[in-house]
Amino acid sequence: xxxxxxxxxxxxxxxxxxxxxxxxxxxxxxxxxxxxxxxxxxxxxxxxxxxxxxxxxxxxxxxxxxxxxxxxxxxxxxxxxxxxxxxxxxxxxxxxxxxxxxxxxxxxxxxxx
Amino acid sequence: xxxxxxxxxxxxxxxxxxxxxxxxxxxxxxxxxxxxxxxxxxxxxxxxxxxxxxxxxxxxxxxxxxxxxxxxxxxxxxxxxxxxxxxxxxxxxxxxxxxxxxxxxxxxxxx
Numbered sequence: 012x013x014x015x016x017x018x019x020x021x022x023x024x025x026x027x028x029x030x031x032x033x034x035x036x037x038x039x040x041x042x043x044x045x046x047x048x049x050x051x052x053x054x055x056x057x058x059x060x061x062x063x064x065x066x067x068x069x070x071x072x073x074x075x076x077x078x079x080x081x082x083x084x085x086x087x088x089x090x091x092x093x094x095x096x097x098x099x100x101x102x103x104x105x106x107x108x109x110x111x112x113x114x115x116x117x118x119x120x121x122x123x124x
Numbered sequence: 125x126x127x128x129x130x131x132x133x134x135x136x137x138x139x140x141x142x143x144x145x146x147x148x149x150x151x152x153x154x155x156x157x158x159x160x161x162x163x164x165x166x167x168x169x170x171x172x173x174x175x176x177x178x179x180x181x182x183x184x185x186x187x188x189x190x191x192x193x194x195x196x197x198x199x200x201x202x203x204x205x206x207x208x209x210x211x212x213x214x215x216x217x218x219x220x221x222x223x224x225x226x227x228x229x230x231x232x233x234x235x
Contacts (some may be wrong), residue, residue: 054168056222059222101168112158112214113170113223117166117167
């Protein structure tokens, strides 16, 4: 079955450490997205990519970086510059059809220790 | 950035009742609208999409769209405790070429 795989499910980061969250899709979707969700709050867009080798900042890109070297993969790096990284991170993908909506992965819960 | 607004709730309904969830949006040129369900600790799941004025029914779910009033709603008939979740409204912004999400409404269905 096609879908989006995020790994790991849980991740612990030490102060000053960079960590990378993986997102892989086999839906043949062109666009991919990274969202952050804090407890009791909505989704905030970090970065998105409409095509390979191209990506745009979302609303809260500071302290994060991404790459899109392959259509299937869109990893997110949480750098030490992100001062409050503890959150639930969601990766999503979509076709170019506007009425298809987004398909989400199962998420990665990042905690600073 | 255009906004999508939802009442945060919680909306509490008895089992078997109709739950009515509402959403307003500010971008007049929006053409596509979506409802997602998110259980606690899980990722959002697409349950309905609508892009024409009127009603769209799928099982116990009915989405309603009124573009003139910039209003979209989700009705859940015969509500079950398993429907207890947060419901996210999302609107496709042509200008930004991406979905804009509301903060979600928490629904609690009690036996």
